[in-house]
Amino acid sequence: MSETAMRVRAQIDLAALRANVRALRARAPRSQLMAVVKANGYGHGAIRCARAARQAGAGWVGTALPQEALALRAAGDRGRLMCWLWTPGGPWREAVEADIDCSVSGLWALEEVSAAARAAGRTARIQLKIDTGLGRNGCAPGDWERLIAAARAAEDAGTVRVTGIWSHFACADEPGHPSIQAQLAVFRDAVSYAERQGIRPEVRHIANSPATLTLPESHFDLVRTGIAMYGISPDPVLGSPADLGLRPVMTLSATLASVKRVPGGHGVSYGHRYVTPGETTLALVPVGYADGIPRSGSGAGPVLIGGKWRTVAGRVAMDQFVVDLGGDSAEPGDEAVLFGPGDRGEPTAEDWARATGTIAYEVVTRISDRVPRVYVGEDEHLDDEHQYTDTGGRR
């Protein structure tokens, strides 16, 4: 299928992703970088993005779910790999056997991972997570002493090795927010307590993208970057991607399915929330909320067609929406760009976020499996043989 014949496509610029990883490494020159590729690489494709990030020097890859980490191993990723969102039942044994660093936030998880390690006849690599104030996952500071004691005992029994101590920020995208220094203080205390008890972590880490970009004292041994690696600013207050030295990786575009003249007073799409103000040309963009276009983009989302910004006319439906071209003409087969880097005049993911009352993280992550990803800028010659075996990563 030729690219122009595609109904819709998300073009993923892996050269831009590699450049973003290098730019982020330069922001944290004394730390390693973990490329966060949870949720299918924020919609960009986890396997291809992890591989490109490794090529650009990411020593670590991170996912939320163990299943996401196992899928990377199945695709040939052999570098350091961590996942953090566990529920009772695992899959601990598979993760231990796949040499994945498993986050542990409580005693139940330590017990389950230790049992899996015993069953596998291996030592599990675990990273202890302290809740320094996010109030989400992680061990409450009041339970830290017990968790550390249990982890030390498990290390002595040979079932686990604590490779990291880590945490996550609540408000790193609001520079100067008082919780940031408060979380750092709790984190330093938790690390020094663990070290006094004989824990010897390889890596201590708390920084996400906004902290990587704004707060060098948070970098420690490792920074975990997600959104910035995909070329998106964590928050407009931190500046545009270009201000931050980043380039958006995803361009979402569609092919017009229909163009027609209609009279004034013509209702458009379900509920007739848009009525043509006069005789005009309507273009049909064949993507909808099943493709991940927010329905809240009804009457609001921006689209570049024929060199001009237009706005979604009426409701976004499951598979399609309409744009009023006013006095302009277009042809079926013409391109409609929903968002991209912005340098061809197209809207950005941030523009869609503003128009739909969400954040750019959600705009890219919700693009569904119905949208083919088209990869450009790949360079297989950059593979590091120690970190990658091509057993299917390209399939």
Ligand SMILES: *Cc1c(COP(=O)(O)O)cnc(C)c1O
């Ligand atoms: C998603 C996530 C990150 C990456 O956050 P960004 O703001 O996208 O850089 C880092 N750490 C954890 C625990 C996460 O869940």
